[in-house]
Amino acid sequence: xxxxxxxxxRRPPGFFGRLSEGVAxxxxxxxxxxxxxxxxxxxxxxxxAWMVTRLPRKDTLVFAFYQIGVRSLPVVALTGTFxxxxxxxxxxxxxxxxxxxxxxxxxxxxSMFRELGPVLAATMLAGRVGSSVAAELGTMRVTEQIxxxxxxxxxPIRYLVVPRFLACLFxxxxxxxxxxxxxxxxxxxxxxxxxxxxxxYYVNNARYADANWDLLYGVFKSxxxxxxxxxxxxxxxxxxxxxxxxxxxxxxxxxxxxxxxxLVLDLLLSIALDNVYYFIWPEYAV
Amino acid sequence: MSESHSNxxxxxxxxxxxxxxxxxxxxxxxxxxxITLEVPRGQTLAIIGESGCGKTVLLKSLIGLVRPTGGHxxxxxxxxxxxxxxxxxxxxxxYGFVFxxxxxxxxxxxxxxxxxxxxxxxxxxxxxxxxxxxxxxxxVGLPAxxxxxxxxxLSGGMRKRVGLARAIIMEPEILLYDEPTxxxxxxxxDVINELIIRTxxxxxxxxxxxxHDMTSALKLADRIVMLYPLARLGQEQSQIIFDGTTDEIxxxxxxxxxxxxxxxxxxxLQEMRDSHESSRMHTALQDR
Numbered sequence: 001x002x003x004x005x006x007x008x009x010r011r012p013p014g015f016f017g018r019l020s021e022g023v024a025x026x027x028x029x030x031x032x033x034x035x036x037x038x039x040x041x042x043x044x045x046x047x048x049a050w051m052v053t054r055l056p057r058k059d060t061l062v063f064a065f066y067q068i069g070v071r072s073l074p075v076v077a078l079t080g081t082f083x084x085x086x087x088x089x090x091x092x093x094x095x096x097x098x099x100x101x102x103x104x105x106x107x108x109x110x111s112m113f114r115e116l117g118p119v120l121a122a123t124m125l126a127g128r129v130g131s132s133v134a135a136e137l138g139t140m141r142v143t144e145q146i147x148x149x150x151x152x153x154x155x156p157i158r159y160l161v162v163p164r165f166l167a168c169l170f171x172x173x174x175x176x177x178x179x180x181x182x183x184x185x186x187x188x189x190x191x192x193x194x195x196x197x198x199x200x201y202y203v204n205n206a207r208y209a210d211a212n213w214d215l216l217y218g219v220f221k222s223x224x225x226x227x228x229x230x231x232x233x234x235x236x237x238x239x240x241x242x243x244x245x246x247x248x249x250x251x252x253x254x255x256x257x258x259x260x261x262x263l264v265l266d267l268l269l270s271i272a273l274d275n276v277y278y279f280i281w282p283e284y285a286v
Numbered sequence: 287m288s289e290s291h292s293n294x295x296x297x298x299x300x301x302x303x304x305x306x307x308x309x310x311x312x313x314x315x316x317x318x319x320x321i322t323l324e325v326p327r328g329q330t331l332a333i334i335g336e337s338g339c340g341k342t343v344l345l346k347s348l349i350g351l352v353r354p355t356g357g358h359x360x361x362x363x364x365x366x367x368x369x370x371x372x373x374x375x376x377x378x379x380x381y382g383f384v385f386x387x388x389x390x391x392x393x394x395x396x397x398x399x400x401x402x403x404x405x406x407x408x409x410x411x412x413x414x415x416x417x418x419x420x421x422x423x424x425x426v427g428l429p430a431x432x433x434x435x436x437x438x439x440l441s442g443g444m445r446k447r448v449g450l451a452r453a454i455i456m457e458p459e460i461l462l463y464d465e466p467t468x469x470x471x472x473x474x475x476d477v478i479n480e481l482i483i484r485t486x487x488x489x490x491x492x493x494x495x496x497x498h499d500m501t502s503a504l505k506l507a508d509r510i511v512m513l514y515p516l517a518r519l520g521q522e523q524s525q526i527i528f529d530g531t532t533d534e535i536x537x538x539x540x541x542x543x544x545x546x547x548x549x550x551x552x553x554x555l556q557e558m559r560d561s562h563e564s565s566r567m568h569t570a571l572q573d574r
Binding site for chain 1: 346349350351366371376379381383385386387389390391392402403405406407452511
């Protein structure tokens with residue numbers, strides 16, 4: 001018996017031992033991350049390739065559009081309304097101090113158009129659709145349904161990913177517009193009916209402050225958010241580890257990663273769009 | 287046709303599917319090592335072995351669901367790993383695969399599940415698809431009334447039969463069964479066995495059945511191949527420890543084969559006791 005225990009080296013690693021372990025760990029994490037980014041890029045490329053090669057059947061597409069777009073409308077509308085009202089509550093005292101409460105509409109609407117509308121709609125989509133897509137595809141992976149598709153000569157990316165990708169891509173602008181509209185209505189309602197801001201000046205100031213560019217700005221960003229949510233969620237589902245824990249992890253990872261990517265994309269796209277704006281209309285450059 | 291194809295075809299001698307030096311590794315774990323296996327047309331081959339020995343991985347490698355790390359698989363002389371996506375898709379329509387838990391699509395009705403390969407590969411009208419689905423279901427002994435149901439509404443045995451109906455609807459040349467009787471009661475297992483035999487007789491297909499159910503293997507197979515887990519083998523030992531007919535396996539003198547046939551744990555019980563004892567000693571040492 002003694003031979004077995006004697007072979008185990010129980011000495012703690014020295015300074016250089018710990019350092020080399022640390023470097024090895026960082027290396028392993030970096031490699032895994034790079035591999036993951038490469039995999040996702042390849043996955044996205046295959047999705048684009050199938051999108052232009054052969055579209056899925058109409059009934060599959062309609063079902064995905066309904067599930068992802070139509071069924072997300074109520075929750076997006078509700079959150080949009082409340083965010084609009086919350087903006088009114090938070091901003092009112094600041095504006096009131098300077099006697100600028102009739103300018104509230106301009107601020108609320110611009111916030112909704114440019115930032116909160118698209119980001120809220122995307123967050124709701126990531127939470128409601130992203131996690132459920134990852135869980136659904138993950139379960140299909142675990143129960144060999146994806147293998148069954150391949151075995152029957154059907155491409156799983158064409159059949160499962162492309163409809164969801166197209167649905168996210170085309171439905172998120174509508175969801176963004178809905179979130180913006182409800183936020184504008186919610187903010188306006190709270191300011192004029194609860195905080196008793198003069199509705200004529202509220203509407204008038206808001207009307208001249210925001211332009212079509214602001215709405216286009218938000219909708220344009222939302223398309224990228226939708227694409228990122230679809231690709232990340234489907235990828236997580238496809239690469240789900242076995243068992244209930246694997247499905248749960250895929251679902252959580254889909255939401256968390258989508259949310260982080262939404263915020264990063266939001267920053268990058270905002271910078272890019274501002275540059276485009278100042279390029280087209282240099283007279284407004286600060 | 288590429289050179290490798292023509293070479294493979296030249297080797298072909300009534301062989302429908304052939305694996306040569308097939309090796310599969312997942313990360314650091316090797317599951318299959320240098321498996322060489324030929325299945326002639328019309329034969330029913332049973333691949334047996336204990337859980338974790340790589341039976342399902344071998345079956346999935348034969349259809350390209352698992353990519354081998356070494357060696358290759360040839361189907362009707364065509365080397366699978368050299369085919370492009372389109373050729374591989376065409377090839378897969380010649381296969382039928384019955385999965386362990388049927389792998390039916392939860393979101394589709396039974397009719398849509400069974401009709402799936404038809405709609406994917408053949409331009410077929412709604413009515414014709416309905417008739418073909420009804421016939422396939424009848425062939426596996428299921429009434430047309432199940433067509434509107436969802437997989438979750440069916441029992442395990444019925445789901446397996448739907449899986450079989452889906453596999454045969456394209457009239458494949460070869461049917462691959464992954465543990466067709468696992469999780470079923472003995473009566474339903476026998477029903478599935480009879481269905482496999484009937485399908486083979488009616489459709490004249492080549493069949494490969496992966497199972498650890500010896501009753502099933504002895505009843506169905508013309509030939510049995512037994513795999514052994516790599517972890518229990520030396521570097522030079524073959525992973526296929528038996529390849530022969532059902533009569534031969536019953537007379538086989540190899541202790542490992544005889545043990546599997548009789549369902550005896552043998553030295554595994556002693557290994558379990560040793561492992562428990564070693565784990566207890568390790569805990570005691572750590573506590574000290």
